[in-house]
Amino acid sequence: MRFNWKLALTAGAAWGVLAGAVQAQSTEPTVEELVVTARRTEENLQTTPVAISAFTQESLTRQGAVNVTDLQGAVPNLNLVQGRGSSNATNIYIRGVGQPDALQTFDPAVGVYVDDVYISRIRGTQFDLLDLARVEVLRGPQGTLYGKNTIGGALKLVSRAPDQTVRSQATATVGSYDQVEGKLALSGPVNDTLALGIAAMGAARGGYVKDPVSNTEYNDKNTVAGRVSLAWTPTDRLRVDASADYTHDKSAMTVGQPTSTLASAFGAILLPLPAIPAVYDFKTTTTPGLPNETRFEHWGTQATISYELSDALTFKSITAYRNLDSDDFIDIDASAVKLGDVAVRVDQDQTSQEFQLAYNEGPWQAVAGAYYLKENVASHQEAYADAFVAPFSFLRTVDDDLTTTSWAAYGNASYALTEQLRLSAGVRYTKEEKDYFRTTSTFSNFAALNSKFAFKANKTWDDVSPMISLDYQVNDDVFLYARASKGFKSGGFNGRANNPGEEQPYAPETAVSYEAGAKTQMFDNRVRANFTVFMNDYQDFQARVGRSVTSPTQPIPAIDFAVLNAGKLKISGAELELAAAPIEGLSLNAEVGYLKAEYEEFNEQRVATLPATGFVTLDRSWQTPAFSPELTARLAAAYEVNLGDNGSVTLGTQARYRSEMALAVDNANLATRARFPGMWQDSYWLHDAQIVWQNTDKTLSAGLYGKNLADELYRTDAQEFSSVGGIRTVYYGAPRTFMFTVTMKH
Numbered sequence: 227m228r229f230n231w232k233l234a235l236t237a238g239a240a241w242g243v244l245a246g247a248v249q250a251q252s253t254e255p256t257v258e259e260l261v262v263t264a265r266r267t268e269e270n271l272q273t274t275p276v277a278i279s280a281f282t283q284e285s286l287t288r289q290g291a292v293n294v295t296d297l298q299g300a301v302p303n304l305n306l307v308q309g310r311g312s313s314n315a316t317n318i319y320i321r322g323v324g325q326p327d328a329l330q331t332f333d334p335a336v337g338v339y340v341d342d343v344y345i346s347r348i349r350g351t352q353f354d355l356l357d358l359a360r361v362e363v364l365r366g367p368q369g370t371l372y373g374k375n376t377i378g379g380a381l382k383l384v385s386r387a388p389d390q391t392v393r394s395q396a397t398a399t400v401g402s403y404d405q406v407e408g409k410l411a412l413s414g415p416v417n418d419t420l421a422l423g424i425a426a427m428g429a430a431r432g433g434y435v436k437d438p439v440s441n442t443e444y445n446d447k448n449t450v451a452g453r454v455s456l457a458w459t460p461t462d463r464l465r466v467d468a469s470a471d472y473t474h475d476k477s478a479m480t481v482g483q484p485t486s487t488l489a490s491a492f493g494a495i496l497l498p499l500p501a502i503p504a505v506y507d508f509k510t511t512t513t514p515g516l517p518n519e520t521r522f523e524h525w526g527t528q529a530t531i532s533y534e535l536s537d538a539l540t541f542k543s544i545t546a547y548r549n550l551d552s553d554d555f556i557d558i559d560a561s562a563v564k565l566g567d568v569a570v571r572v573d574q575d576q577t578s579q580e581f582q583l584a585y586n587e588g589p590w591q592a593v594a595g596a597y598y599l600k601e602n603v604a605s606h607q608e609a610y611a612d613a614f615v616a617p618f619s620f621l622r623t624v625d626d627d628l629t630t631t632s633w634a635a636y637g638n639a640s641y642a643l644t645e646q647l648r649l650s651a652g653v654r655y656t657k658e659e660k661d662y663f664r665t666t667s668t669f670s671n672f673a674a675l676n677s678k679f680a681f682k683a684n685k686t687w688d689d690v691s692p693m694i695s696l697d698y699q700v701n702d703d704v705f706l707y708a709r710a711s712k713g714f715k716s717g718g719f720n721g722r723a724n725n726p727g728e729e730q731p732y733a734p735e736t737a738v739s740y741e742a743g744a745k746t747q748m749f750d751n752r753v754r755a756n757f758t759v760f761m762n763d764y765q766d767f768q769a770r771v772g773r774s775v776t777s778p779t780q781p782i783p784a785i786d787f788a789v790l791n792a793g794k795l796k797i798s799g800a801e802l803e804l805a806a807a808p809i810e811g812l813s814l815n816a817e818v819g820y821l822k823a824e825y826e827e828f829n830e831q832r833v834a835t836l837p838a839t840g841f842v843t844l845d846r847s848w849q850t851p852a853f854s855p856e857l858t859a860r861l862a863a864a865y866e867v868n869l870g871d872n873g874s875v876t877l878g879t880q881a882r883y884r885s886e887m888a889l890a891v892d893n894a895n896l897a898t899r900a901r902f903p904g905m906w907q908d909s910y911w912l913h914d915a916q917i918v919w920q921n922t923d924k925t926l927s928a929g930l931y932g933k934n935l936a937d938e939l940y941r942t943d944a945q946e947f948s949s950v951g952g953i954r955t956v957y958y959g960a961p962r963t964f965m966f967t968v969t970m971k972h
Contacts, residue, residue: 255807275707290931299882302801302819322823322854323378331721337376357425367713369691377713388413388423401965463534482957485904538587592639618672626664722787764795793828811866823854855887889944
């Protein structure tokens with residue numbers, strides 16, 4: 227790994243400020259201690275041999291976080307943004323590993339868990355932070371304890387469980403773009419053995435993208451959600467936690483900006499654009515007649531039974547059912563041209579069951595389990611592209627159905643070789659079967675375009691994901707560890723296979739990670755400094771590439787969206803997390819991530835122009851991997867001013883930095899290697915601040931929060947479908963916003 231002066235400068239400055247502030251004081255504040263469940267058992271963050279960032283509900287509230295994407299910047303080498311063209315999907319990359327496409331046949335690369343229940347699709351992961359105990363972000367492959375599709379890491383949301391303490395909290399928010407939001411959480415005992423919790427929210431916000439002609443708004447929010455939870459403890463050894471949750475979202479379309487000239491299949495210019503896109507002003511005209519709406523429902527139930535078989539051995543059962551139903555209209559080309567307009571209806575359900583045995587006695591700590599998942603995903607899609615074949619009409623319909631059955635068994639054990647030295651090892655075996663059916667029909671008043679293509683496929687994959695780690699507790703304040711682990715992302719079938727020859731399955735991805743870290747506490751626990759270095763060997767990268775396929779018998783090129791096991795990547799980097807409480811009332815934080823991601827191999831086979839030559843191989847390894855900025859950083863500070871009988875006021879600020887990054891796999895011209903400007907985001911800073919008053923007993927607070935105060939214009943994601951008329955569309959983060967929040971709690 228080459229030395230990076232930017233990383234050293236940022237980390238050095240952050241460390242200098244924190245250490246200097248601490249050494250200048252003699253008071254006794256401490257940084258917040260955190261308990262996490264990264265290894266499926268409760269452990270102190272500072273003695274867990276995993277790279278993990280954790281946030282309590284209180285720390286999230288302090289920074290004005292209202293949904294999961296507000297974690298962007300607070301975790302080194304994490305990219306966490308709203309997904310392309312969707313109000314309910316999330317694009318998550320950790321250490322350069324992720325999967326941004328919400329198509330129902332593509333598996334995520336970062337596993338999302340709510341109360342230890344796996345969420346199978348990236349649709350439905352745009353979670354609002356409602357009555358949580360904490361959020362954990364595990365960086366690096368987590369294949370042993372969490373299984374498939376955690377090749378990049380895992381994002382865990384842990385709900386606040388009801389208990390025998392009465393708690394209540396009500397929050398009301400108003401803000402920019404007509405934002406109105408309310409949250410309510412109540413919990414407490416029903417009797418000596420049963421506790422009940424209820425949480426609900428409603429949130430609405432106008433769109434920050436508008437049609438300058440019709441004044442129609444896009445990129446808004448309209449969500450209601452609720453959860454009911456029960457905790458039953460009939461004996462000291464038995465505990466049952468059950469919950470049911472529901473989310474409904476009905477928002478306008480999520481629309482971006484076209485960044486390249488749009489043309490028909492016959493070469494006619496449909497929308498001329500300059501090579502360098504104009505400065506975006508959050509104004510876009512979409513296709514007339516395309517419904518400006520998305521609809522999304524997501525609900526589920528789960529029950530966790532925990533029984534202590536003995537003082538050392540605990541049995542746990544986690545049973546869950548989830549259902550997701552969505553209807554999206556997406557104007558992919560983000561223009562009035564009827565070129566990339568689609569309707570996507572998805573109906574997904576999943577049933578999962580996990581059994582665990584946890585053992586903790588003497589030098590041994592172990593967990594073993596078995597896991598089962600059955601998932602069904604059916605979809606209906608319609609693509610409207612009259613402009614692509616003008617003067618003819620074009621409608622393509624797709625109906626497909628995917629069934630996934632997954633089984634796994636795992637074990638992970640730690641043994642204390644000495645009082646300070648501990649060895650941990652684990653392995654997981656996974657077997658997964660997928661059944662897929664797809665039919666594609668094309669309708670046009672140009673007879674040569676009418677077609678129907680259908681196929682059925684079945685494929686089974688298996689995987690063994692081991693892990694080994696060694697950790698050493700140097701003293702009470704210094705913890706060292708080294709870890710090697712493997713993760714995999716499942717194989718699958720191409721959900722955009724519209725032509726014969728595109729139905730072949732693609733194989734799983736795998737990543738082997740080598741990681742070493744130091745977790746330290748200094749100055750009587752007033753400073754916490756955690757440092758990690760890592761290297762990933764990433765194999766069989768699943769790349770979606772688009773291309774036009776010409777044929778002597780077809781007057782219009784067929785569009786091929788191939789999914790390839792195209793290459794290998796080498797990913798290495800370093801991460802630094804600092805927290806300090808130098809004086810009473812002052813908290814300082816800094817997170818810095820350095821990432822070097824590059825293809826070792828990225829080959830694509832294409833049909834040659836001359837049939838006699840068969841296939842040609844294109845070398846894409848010179849391209850830049852997407853969503854892999856070299857440097858990410860956040861500097862944050864908060865200071866609480868004591869007002870005596872009038873309570874206190876906390877002043878807070880944070881600055882978040884991301885260096886240049888690509889927003890799509892296809893981000894440069896294959897012939898000239900010139901970048902497509904619209905498929906990149908330059909380096910940028912975002913600045914946030916807040917001022918919060920609370921009364922003396924902390925039961926009432928009022929806060930003003932400002933985000934993106936410099937009104938920075940920045941891109942977060944992109945759609946690359948250039949084989950369809952040159953479509954390259956980018957999506958932007960929110961402009962400057964303010965919100966005022968009042969909270970009452972007991």
